[in-house]
Amino acid sequence: MSKSSRIISWRLFVLLGMLALVTVIFLRTTKVCDDPISYRIGKVDERFGITREEFAIAVNMAAAMWGKPLAREIFREDAKGNSVVEINLVYDYRQEATDKLKKLNYNIDKTKNSYEDLKSSFQNLKSEYEQKKTILDGEFNSYNLRINIFNKDVEYWNRREGVAENIRRRLEKEKDELGSLRADLQNKQDDLKRLAETINSMVIVINEIATNINLDLVNYQNTGEALGREFCEGFYEYKNGKQSITIYQFDNDYRLVRVLAHEFGHALRLNHSADPKAVMYRLIQSDTIELSPDDIAAVKARCGS
Numbered sequence: 001m002s003k004s005s006r007i008i009s010w011r012l013f014v015l016l017g018m019l020a021l022v023t024v025i026f027l028r029t030t031k032v033c034d035d036p037i038s039y040r041i042g043k044v045d046e047r048f049g050i051t052r053e054e055f056a057i058a059v060n061m062a063a064a065m066w067g068k069p070l071a072r073e074i075f076r077e078d079a080k081g082n083s084v085v086e087i088n089l090v091y092d093y094r095q096e097a098t099d100k101l102k103k104l105n106y107n108i109d110k111t112k113n114s115y116e117d118l119k120s121s122f123q124n125l126k127s128e129y130e131q132k133k134t135i136l137d138g139e140f141n142s143y144n145l146r147i148n149i150f151n152k153d154v155e156y157w158n159r160r161e162g163v164a165e166n167i168r169r170r171l172e173k174e175k176d177e178l179g180s181l182r183a184d185l186q187n188k189q190d191d192l193k194r195l196a197e198t199i200n201s202m203v204i205v206i207n208e209i210a211t212n213i214n215l216d217l218v219n220y221q222n223t224g225e226a227l228g229r230e231f232c233e234g235f236y237e238y239k240n241g242k243q244s245i246t247i248y249q250f251d252n253d254y255r256l257v258r259v260l261a262h263e264f265g266h267a268l269r270l271n272h273s274a275d276p277k278a279v280m281y282r283l284i285q286s287d288t289i290e291l292s293p294d295d296i297a298a299v300k301a302r303c304g305s
Contacts, residue, residue: 033268033303036076038084039063042244045091058253059087062260065279065289066268069296070303075264085243085267087260094208094233094249097201104198108205108251115209122202122218129195136188143181150174208249212283233284234259236266243267254287261289270298 041059044052056077063075078084098108106121107114154171157163163171207217233249245263250256258279265280273280278292291299 033074036073036078037267038076038078038080039245039267040077040079040084040086042086042088044089047091048089048095050089055089055256058256059260061289062257062264065257065261065291066264066299069291069299074268074299074303085245087245087247089247092248093204097204098249098251100198100201101205106202108209110209110212110251112213112215115206115213115215118202118206118209119218122199122206125195125199125202129192129199132188132192132195136185136192139185139188143178143185146174146178146181150178212285234263236263252287254289255284257289258284258287261291265295265298268299268302270295270302273298 039059041052041056044050044055060077063077067074075085101108101118107117150171153174157167157171203218209215210217233255234245234247237244237246245260245267247256247259247263250259261279262284270280272282273292273294275281275292275294276283276285277288278294280295280298
């Protein structure tokens with residue numbers, strides 16, 4: 001071997017050695033669970049009817065699920081730790097829609113039967129709303145016409161020096177009737193608004209169930225921005241160097257733990273699973289608070305044994 005060949009071989013050996021060292025360092029530093037990931041409890045909205053202590057218990061249970069297969073702590077409650085994940089319970093249109101329908105005695109159990117029942121009720125309420133709105137629009141038009149005639153009549157008699165008693169009584173009677181009519185129309189308008197809110201809540205819940213069990217979504221124009229976003233019960237976010245988990249909706253204690261566990265999985269940088277039974281499946285289809293074999297394989301691959 002020539003001298004130049006030996007130099008090239010030596011340089012190649014050194015280069016490969018440096019590359020191997022960099023790879024080892026990279027792999028060691030990119031492990032997200034070499035040390036327990038710290039988390040703290042942030043906002044807990046009282047409208048959920050759950051105390052801060054009860055929420056903390058659910059969070060602890062969800063965090064412990066990921067450490068169980070490795071027989072060590074993966075997450076630790078420590079507000080002063082490094083890279084703290086803040087966990088919040090935020091009440092918004094998702095939970096509000098579910099609570100509203102439950103108060104109206106609608107069955108919500110995220111099954112196909114529940115979906116079909118709600119969809120049938122939605123169609124009936126939608127027809128009722130459209131019929132009442134058409135009638136109310138006509139009544140408001142008639143009211144506005146009477147108001148215009150009354151105002152012109154009053155203006156006419158105000159320009160005259162005197163008003164006959166019978167004319168005055170007629171105007172007073174018309175004023176009282178218009179006042180009563182306005183109050184009645186206002187009550188009907190408020191009822192129609194409540195009906196629209198119920199329909200909007202129903203659409204939100206129907207689409208949440210449909211998303212979970214792969215059925216057709218309901219499209220209803222009055223639901224506004226809320227339906228422009230995918231219904232999600234929880235959300236993990238890493239932004240500007242800060243991590244957070246926000247829970248928006250849950251049906252029961254088991255569901256809360258499972259939603260939290262799913263978002264903790266994202267905090268571990270785990271991807272969605274193709275297994276519908278897995279905690280890390282993109283849709284939450286079970287209240288079971290146990291990791292699936294696919295979840296266990298994923299956390300072991302990420303965190304080692």
